[in-house]
Every structure is written in structure tokens, then in C-alpha cells.
Amino acid sequence: MAELDKVLAQLDANLPQALDRLMEFLRIPSVSTDPAHKGDVRQAAVWLCDQLQELGFDASIRDTEGHPMIVAHSAPGGSRPILFYGHYDVQPVDPLELWNTPPFEPRIEDTPDGQVIRARGASDDKGQLMTFVETFRAWRDVHGALPPGLVLLFEGEEESGSPSLRPFLHENAEELKASIAMICDTSMYADGRPAITTQLRGLVGEEITLRAADRDLHSGSFGGLAANPIQVLVNALSSIKDADGRVTLPGFYDGVEDLTNELRADWEDLRFDAAEFLSRVGLGQPIGERGRTALEMVWNRPTFEINGITGGYTGDGFKTVLPGEARAKVSFRLTGTQNPERIRDAFRAHIESHVPADCSVSFASHGASPASRMDISDPAFAAAKAALGAEWGREAAYIGAGGSIPIAGDFKEILGMDSMLIGFAKDDDRIHSPNEKYNVESFSKGMHSWARILDALS
Structure with a gap:
């Protein structure tokens, strides 16, 4: 033997x-x-x-x-x-x-x-x-x-x-x-x-806190006049992706590499069924970067995702306020030789460019790895x-x-x-x-x- x-x-x-x-x-x-x-x-x-x-x-x-x-x-x-x-x-x-x-x-x-x-x-x-x-x-x-x-x-x-x-x-x-x-x-x-x-894939995690008024405001008295930090934040975040699912930050795709022909053939041979995969979590329609296969999008392409947003009144019932503060947590998945710190800097600059002069924004890092x-x-x-x-x-x-x-x-x-x-x-x-x-x-x-x-x- x-x-x-x-x-x-x-x-x-x-x-x-x-x-x-x-x-x-x-x-x-x-x-x-x-x-x-x-x-x-x-x-x-x-x-x-x-x-x-x-x-x-x-x-x-x-x-x-x-x-x-x-x-x-x-x-x-x-x-x-x-x-x-x-x-x-x-x-x-x-x-x-x-x-x-x-x-x-x-x-x-x-x-x-x-x-x-x-x-x-x-x-x-x-x-x-x-x-x-x-x-x-x-x-x-x-x-x-x-x-x-x-x-x-x-x-x-x-x-x-x-x-x-x-x-x-x-x-x-x-x-x-x-x-x-x-x-x-x-x-x-x-x-x-x-x-x-x-x-x-690598990872960049960020937490954003955007502050406007020094307290929550009555939306009848201040709505339409005072800055709403949730609105400011969602406007800034939504503009990070275009209609084709691509990230708009300057230099974001620097270092992103396409698949080799050999690896593309290997992955095609896996016969990944995106609709079946999504059906396990109650979904059925793939979305994402136009022109890319499903396995490319989850293994070989970078992403931007909003992981959570909070602000204003979120309890039971209804309360008409303009919040004084809004928070969001976001993450980027990285591929190739993308530089995590450059992406963090580009993200922060993008958010800051959307903040009105009398509002303020602060950031907290939650890790960065290539x-x-x-x-x-x-x-x-x-x-x-x-x-x-x-x-x-x-x-x-x-x-x-x-x-x-x-x-x-x-x-x-x-x-x-x-x-x-x-x-x-x-x-x-x-x-x-x-x-x-x-x-x-x-x-x-x-x-x-x-x-x-x-x-x-x-």
C-alpha cells in the first residue's frame, strides 16, 4: 500500500x-x-x-x-x-x-x-x-x-x-x-x-455624520428653508453611482483589472445562475454594472454600497421634524490594485463637496484593506x-x-x-x-x- x-x-x-x-x-x-x-x-x-x-x-x-x-x-x-x-x-x-x-x-x-x-x-x-x-x-x-x-x-x-x-x-x-x-x-x-x-476583494468602510441645525426642527416652520441633513446626505450618496452602475468618484477604477481569457473561460464553465442565486433571498432580478457577467460583478469588479442610514424620528407613530443630524455607513469592495486610502480620500472629498456652507460633516474610518x-x-x-x-x-x-x-x-x-x-x-x-x-x-x-x-x- x-x-x-x-x-x-x-x-x-x-x-x-x-x-x-x-x-x-x-x-x-x-x-x-x-x-x-x-x-x-x-x-x-x-x-x-x-x-x-x-x-x-x-x-x-x-x-x-x-x-x-x-x-x-x-x-x-x-x-x-x-x-x-x-x-x-x-x-x-x-x-x-x-x-x-x-x-x-x-x-x-x-x-x-x-x-x-x-x-x-x-x-x-x-x-x-x-x-x-x-x-x-x-x-x-x-x-x-x-x-x-x-x-x-x-x-x-x-x-x-x-x-x-x-x-x-x-x-x-x-x-x-x-x-x-x-x-x-x-x-x-x-x-x-x-x-x-x-x-x-479588498474593503474600505466609512461612517459619515452630517450636522445641520443645532436641534431637530419643526418641518412646518422650517421646511423648505433650513437644510435637511438626510436630504443632503442621500443626494451626495446617490450621485456616487451612475445609471450604468459605475462609480463616479475620480480615479476610482485606477488599478481595476479585467479577467484573463483563461480565468474568464474557467468561470463561464461554472455556469453560475444569478437568478437562482438571488432566489434564495427572495429576489430574482440581477442589477449592477452594465455589460458585466454576474460572477465578474461579485468576484472581479469593485462596488459601492450604502449599508445603513439613520437620522430624524424613527420611532412608532409620526413626527414631522427636520433632523439636526444624519448618519450613514458605507463600504467599497476593491479589486486589482485599487488603493484603499485614495478611494477613502476621493469619497470624503465627494461628500464634502455636497455639504452646504453652514453644515458640517465628520468621518470615521472602519478599515481599509487592498x-x-x-x-x-x-x-x-x-x-x-x-x-x-x-x-x-x-x-x-x-x-x-x-x-x-x-x-x-x-x-x-x-x-x-x-x-x-x-x-x-x-x-x-x-x-x-x-x-x-x-x-x-x-x-x-x-x-x-x-x-x-x-x-x-x-
Whole structure:
């Protein structure tokens, strides 16, 4: 029996014990955003570090200004060092009353889609992270040693914005450098085929506060004469998009790149059905930038979105006032080499140009990260793609992601390496929502997939 086949057989034999360990991990309520769970987050870090040390990793807990990092190393060597990244913190569980079972009492349930693991963190990201750990366990059992040249970085603040991550990467860059990073916090393509995410959109978030009169005003006495800050704000925001769905800010499309012919053909082969996708949320008519395909718009084109507006009287009943203040929260998704700070500056200048002389505006930044695009000419991508296809019986796809995973950009900028984003979550895993789940098949075949990728790269 080939060594890889022995590892795969070992993973199958140990699946019940691997599920037991995952259940133990899921019982720890490591909610990083809630100070009341600070001790639980550390407990999860200790549990995970103990698991890695038991496997033979040189593993340690590294304290930060926030929650701790875990760094682990196998013996040096190997054809190319590989960094594995995941996070052990989880989202809050609110609203608790919408959970069908207690979120930190994990269980396996039978569903029409097969058996699933039901718990907070099952998919995002404890179940995915443990596909790494259990693969390393089986590899050690078969080979007598861990794969050489592994670097593990597991963080406890991803769900709270990773405030300690960039400083930690800068301070420990030499220790963490590798040839490529593996990130498990992603999903398969919608139709269930395995995928490698090769590009991610960046993000700029802004909050605007526009002030007019020093108090709310009676609309009968002042309407038509005094500035209405909500009206001023919506006029300014609505003019950021034209009738073709394009953003009007000067220089906004600087650095935006069209698809290569190869990637366009790959994406067309995915046969994405925009109407079906929208039907899942009660819609059916795609809108957006004219002349672009649906996958282009969600993966490869930048956007501007208004995320919320408040101001004036919004309580029960009716109250005729001109508000003294209006607020809005907006976001931009970025692609290519768009510069987040230049876009922020252009946005603020646009808003300021619409504000009357006797009104004032202030801004609050809510993050800025550039887009990430991986160099798939690295032979490791083709090797991983083939390994995934061999496991799942379907050719793996190179896909994009409409969201932002800043860690991929941080690895590129600070550590100088590309990332492979390979995960086995499904679209219906309800991450960040009540009743989160992770399919047992995703857990089992996810471990198989990492074993195949390790074998292909070693």
C-alpha cells in the first residue's frame, strides 16, 4: 500500500476519535468579541496548543494586546516550508432563541444532506482548522514523524477584526516566513465542487455624520428653508453611482483589472445562475454594472454600497421634524490594485463637496484593506488542484470571493508569500447565524484533501 493510501486509511479509522476531539473543542465558548469570554478564548488556545504539542510540534501560546496567538513548528526541512493558518475564536450566538439546540453543546444530526455537526464554530473555523490537525496526526502515525517544514499560525481574534495580527506578523516575520500559506477559512463552490480561492476583494468602510441645525426642527416652520441633513446626505450618496452602475468618484477604477481569457473561460464553465442565486433571498432580478457577467460583478469588479442610514424620528407613530443630524455607513469592495486610502480620500472629498456652507460633516474610518490576487503560475496551485480533484471526483475550480479575508493580503505584504485558500464549508453552513453546521463529509474529505495536498507538495 502506498504511503498516501496508508494515511487516508488511518484518517478513516480514526474518524470517530477525530469527531470526539472536535466536539470537545466546540464545547469551549471562545467568543472573541465578548470580554466575558476572555477566559474561554484562552482555554481554547491552551486546548489547541496541548493537542499540537502531543503530536510533536514545537508549539507555544504567544500573548498579544488582545487574545493569544498559537505558533507551532515541525522539524525543519522539506522541499518547501508551508504555513497553515486558521482561527479558533467564534462568533457570538445571538439571537440565542433562534437556535434549535444549545450552540455550545455540539451534536451530530442526520439531515437530508447527510450527517452534520451542529454547533457554533463547527464550520467557522474550528471544524476546518481541525482538518489540518487531524491530517497531521494521521501523517505522524503512518510516517512516524510530522511532515518537515510546517509552520502553524492559529489566532483568536479573527471574528473581532484581528487587531493584533498585523503587529504580530511584523514582529515575527522571520519566524513565520514560508514558501506559501494555506488558509482554511473558505468554502467549496456552490455546486459542491472543491475550489481554490485565488482572489479576494479588498474593503474600505466609512461612517459619515452630517450636522445641520443645532436641534431637530419643526418641518412646518422650517421646511423648505433650513437644510435637511438626510436630504443632503442621500443626494451626495446617490450621485456616487451612475445609471450604468459605475462609480463616479475620480480615479476610482485606477488599478481595476479585467479577467484573463483563461480565468474568464474557467468561470463561464461554472455556469453560475444569478437568478437562482438571488432566489434564495427572495429576489430574482440581477442589477449592477452594465455589460458585466454576474460572477465578474461579485468576484472581479469593485462596488459601492450604502449599508445603513439613520437620522430624524424613527420611532412608532409620526413626527414631522427636520433632523439636526444624519448618519450613514458605507463600504467599497476593491479589486486589482485599487488603493484603499485614495478611494477613502476621493469619497470624503465627494461628500464634502455636497455639504452646504453652514453644515458640517465628520468621518470615521472602519478599515481599509487592498484586494488580493494569487500567482497561480506557482506549480503548487496545479498540484493542489489535481489533489482536490482526485479526492472529490470532480475537477477543482479556481474561484474568486466577493468578500474580504485580509490575512491573505497581510501574508503577501508582510511575509512576501501567496496563499492558497482551500476550505470545505458549504453555502448553507449558516456561519455567523443561528444553527451553524459543518457536514461530516466536509470534515472527513477535508482531511483526505489535505493529506493529498501534503503528499503532492512533499
